[in-house]
Every structure is written in C-alpha cells, then in structure tokens.
Amino acid sequence: MDKTQEENVVIIEKEEKSKLPLIIVILLLLVLILLLILLAVVVIKKKKETIPNQNIEELVKKLEKKNIPKDQLNILIKKATVLYKSGQKEKALEILQKISEFSKALSYYNLGVIKIEEKNYKKALSYFQKAIENKENRTISAINAAYCALMLKNYKLFDYYRRLAYAFLPEISKNKNYPYYYAVVMYYLGYEYEAIPALHKKTAFVEESHKLLGNIYDYYNDPANATNYIKTNLYLGFNYAKLGKYHLAKQYLSNTSSKEGEFALALIDLKISEFKEAARILKKYKDNNIYPITVFLKKSLFDIKTAQQEFKKTFLKKTNDFFDLFFYFAPYKVYNIKQTINYLKKGIAGIPIGSIEEAKSYLKKSATYSNLNLKISKAIKLALNGHIYLANKEFVKLLKDHNTYILHYDTALTYAQLGDYLNAYKHFLMAYHLNPYDLKTGILALYAASKTNIDNKHLVSLIKEDLNDKTILEDAMLSLYTNDRIRMVAFLQKPQKNKPFWILTRIAIKSIYNKDFSIDAMALKNIFEKDLIANLLYFYANNKDLPINKLAQNYQSFFLNMINYVNLNDFYYGSKIAQDWYFEFARISGLIHRVRLQLLKKVQTETFDIIPPLKRLAYANFYTKHFEESYTIYNDLINNKNVNDPHTLYYAAVAAIGANHHSNAVVLMELAKLKNPNYLEPRFGLGLLWQEANNLNAASIQYAKIKNGFTSKFFDFNIKPKN
16 A cells, blocks of 8 residues: 655754845745645645545445456555545455455466466366355356366266356356356256257357357257357368268368368268269378268168158169160060061060060071070070070070170170179170171160270270161160260151150150150050050159159059059069169058068969079068068078179178178178179278278278269268267
8 A cells, every 4th residue: 555745844944144035035935836846746646546436335245246357456456545545444444355355266266267278177176166165256167167177077076066056156147148157057067958048148258159059059960050150161061061061061171171171071072972082081091090980771771751752863863774774675686597586575576475486486487497596585485574584594505605696685685684784785795796787786785884884985986987867766875875965856856666765765865854755655655565664664754743752652553553464574583674663663652561572472482483583582671671581582592592693792782781790791792893893882882891890991992993973872871979
C-alpha cells in the first residue's frame, strides 16, 4: 500500500536586522511557489483516489461468487487501498482477505490449465483438485479434472470428477457460458443427446461448441450433421465417405498431408473403383495398416428393398449385359453338302421347335452326311433341350479328334452360355480364323472378350475390313461393341427383319438410348412363346419404367402365371443368363424361398443331368442364407463331381465366407482366378481378404490387376471399428 506524502515545512529563522530586506522577499516568494506546487500534487492525487460510487457489499459478494474477470483484480486491490486510506479499514481488510483467497485459487486453476497445455495431466489434476478445495471455479475445475483423469485413463477418477462437476453445476447457473459447461458435463456423463440443445445456445465458446457438436454427431454416425461443425480436410473426407459421397471425400482427403489422409485415399479409391491408385498407396504402406478393414457380403444380396434399388440401377444398364442375350439366342451349326445349316435357338430358320429328329432326317439325305454330323446333332439336341453342360462335354470330346470351324463355334457357344467367357472367346476366335467370312462369329468373339475383360483391337480391324452394304446387321452388332452411336442410330433407320439377332440389336440400341423396346420384346416372345428369357425380357420391357416396388409386385402375379406354360429347363440346366435372371426377379419380388423349394424338388427327382440343378440349389441356398448347405453342395461338386469352372469355384468361395470358412474361401478364389485370370470378382475378393488379414502387399498385387470401373456384385468393406 502507497504512503502519503507530508508537507515540508520551511522554518525560516529571523535574520539579523542587519540583513538586506531584498533577501527576505526572495525567500518568501520561493516558499509561496513550493506551497503552490505541493497543493497541486495533493489535489491531483486526491482526484485519483476518489472512492467510486459503488456499494462495498456488492464488491464483497462479487468476490464470494468468484466470477470477477482477471483483468479487474488489480483494480479491486486499488479500491481496497482507497477504502483503507479513507478510514474504512475493516471493509478494506475484508476485501483484501477475499482477494487473497481468490488470487491463490486462481493461481491453482491457471497452473492446471498450463499443465494441460503441456500435456502433464497428472500435475494438472493435482492443481485442479487444489482449486476445488479452495472453492474457486469448482465446476470448471471439476470438468478439467475429469478431462485429465480421462487422458490418464483413470476411469474411477473420471467418474468421480464428472459427477462432482454435475453437483457443482448450479453454482454457475447464472453464468452466461453456463449452456456450454452444462453440455460438457452431460457429454462426460454419457448424455450426448441432452448436450446437443445446450451446444446450440450462444456462448463465448463458439469454436469449442462446434467441435463438441461434431464429435457427438460423429459418434452417433450422423456424418451429414457432423460435417456442419468440423471442417478439417481429414475429418470432412471421412464423413463424406460415410455418407457415400466418395468423390467429394477424395477431394478433401487429397488436400491432407498426413499419412492417415493418404491411406484413407486408398480406401476411397477402392470404393470408386480406381484400383491402380489404391494398389500404389497400399503397397507404400504395406508394413503400416493404418485403417484395417472388415469384409462383408453386400446387403443387396439379401435385403429385398436394397436388392430392388440395386436392380433398378444395374439391370440391363451396360451394353455388354446384352451380349449374353446374343449368346442365348445364337444358332448352333451342323454340316450340309452345300451350306452350313444354322440351327437357331429353339428351332428357328424353318426347323420347328423340338423337331431335331426332322433335322437329322434332312441331313441323312445329304451325300456328305457322316458320323460326325450324327454326333454334332446329338450334342445340339442336348443343348436345345437346355442341357448345356452335357452338350458342352460332347463338343469338347469331339474337338479332340476334329479341329473344325463348326465344332469350335458350337463349343464356344456352349461355353458362352455357361458363363465361361474366356474359353468361349478362344473357341469363337479359332472358329473365325478358320472361317473369316463368318463375321457374326468374329463379333461373338469380341462379345466374349468384353465379358472377360480382353481387348482385341486387331480383331475389330479385321471385321471392319469386311463390312459392306450387305452386312447391315453385322455392322450394327459391331457398333454395340465399339460404342459407335452414329452407326447404332443409322441401323434403326434402315429396313428391319423379324429375326432374333435383328430384334436383339434393336432392343440393345433402344435401351442404350432409353427408348421403349416393348414392341421388339413382344416380337421376340412371339417367336419363342415358351422360352424363359423371352418372357422375362417381355415382362421387363413393359414394367421397367414403373416404381420398383410396383414392378416387383407385378412380377409376383406374372411369375405364378408364367411357370404354368414356360419351359423351365433352361433355368434348371441351361444358360447362365437363365439362372441369373430367374434369381434376380425372384429376389426383388420376395420369391427366392419359393424358387429354392422348386430346386429341392428338382434335385430329388433328377436322374439324367444332376450337376446343373445342384449348382442352382447351392446358389439358392446362398441367397436364402443357408450358407453351410450352399458351401457343402459346392464342395461336393468340386471335390467329388469334378466341376471346376471359374464360376462354381468363385460361388463356392462366396458361400464359404457366408459360412465363416475364410481360409477355404481364399483357396477357392485363387483357383477361380487361375482358371480365368481375367475374372475380376475373385481378384477383388482376394484383395479384400488379404487386406482384412493385414497383408497389404498381397492385396495391392490383386488390385493392380483389376481394371478401373469394376464393381463387385458380392463384396464390400468398411473400416474395422476400434475396440
């Protein structure tokens, strides 16, 4: 406390009368000047020390509430000094005592904050405890103490301090920042939703409130709201990924420099089918799996509503989806003395349905009829009755002794219908080279190449050289492969024929341009009245523009009527497209269990061609989540019945995952990949399984060989939750 200055008294002794009067006058003037200066100093000081017009009791109460801002502390000390000097010593001492207690507690609190910033949580905790003991800022000190305990993983202390903070909350109920402190306490107590309304209140903690809101929304898996409050590139990238906005997520993650951000980019690249870049990043982090994944079967495989949405987005939406239709309705061929007789699917081109015997009779009249023709006719009869698997076996046997154009073509056709596109491509290509005048065979080779991710530009050039004014159909079929939109439109403007390939080409082109093709579908159905695919295509053409739930509802009644007159042999034994379409429509309409019962009865009564129905039953078991039964059937087909085509091996792997036999799934996928290195489903599945097993190097090898844009029908992944 400052001391007051006293006036200096100048004592002037009387001089001897002998001194000059002038000296006396000068001294008196000096004394007068000094007195004036001292008076001015006292007046100024008195003005500064004027007691403020404020109630003393209010000052004391403010201190007792411990809510005086730090910058006012020194002012209060000066006010206490003024009170003391003015004679109000008791009041001044009371204020000074309160200030002393306040200052001491404030120091402990500030020290705790400093130690938190230094990440010395143990020392910070001790300071906050002392602040609490001094009854200063008890609520906030308890909140900070709870935070320190949490960082120290001392959950017993954390529970103690969070409850203590809750008990102290009423002490700061009138504080303008009370909503924020209340929200923090609720958050610590586990009442996150209760904290949300308080965090929306206006306080001085705007940034902190937004961060806490973002954390709460993120915790409750609400990325749409979380991204409104947390704006870091890494966080926004992850949250947009959770929302399925992968391209936007990549935009933000690309602007991060952290390892976490770069690694997350690899996962985003997998989601958006940019496999080459994903492989590069994962290889870089092969020894540091920052975000482990968990692999799962897609929801669209089993949930009706999800399957319906997937169907709406994908069914017949890609050009090469139509290539299976060309394989399905393509003609088989035999020898004739003057020409190759084309046996169109279901006996088109003058040969009535089911009259293969008549075809044999015709061939017997030919001078060149031979034993080979009889064997080819036998295999074709199997194929026309839906037994594609057995027909394929016959053609493969014949090829061992007869390397002919006809046999390569027919063998290729059975492989294509079975979904073995790699072998189909090889045999179509051989047939075309043996007979380069057959442009359709060359184009079918390109279709098979497309289905197995092979690009043969040389073959395209060879076919183009032979196109002319008379090859209108072939020109249009090639334009589907090359995506030549001008030639597609030109084809529709030319005179048309009511033949299967002409109709299919029109349907494909109209679908690409999102035009109605119901009339063409009806034309195909009129030719093949009892054919499964022709009927399903006709149904789809007339219902595709309806809401998906209405389409599914309409199919239920269509299905019940169709099964009474449609030949289901193609489903039980025949082409892969017949299997796939029948299951697709059954899944979106809730009929998959009924289809499974159909197959159970068929398997129980089948004695001639058991393998195809068994494959379909295993497939149905998978979709009805009878995973173990599905895996058991596939395992029997592979190990005991020598069925080792890529699709069977892969579906067995998928069933194995459903049945939780992951190690077996890896082996089966490896076998499927070896059978067809261009089969991308097993490559993708292998990549995910290796990544799930933390073998990023093996995963990156698989991803590097997958073309960008591929989308798996069966698998997806998420980041593995932390325990």
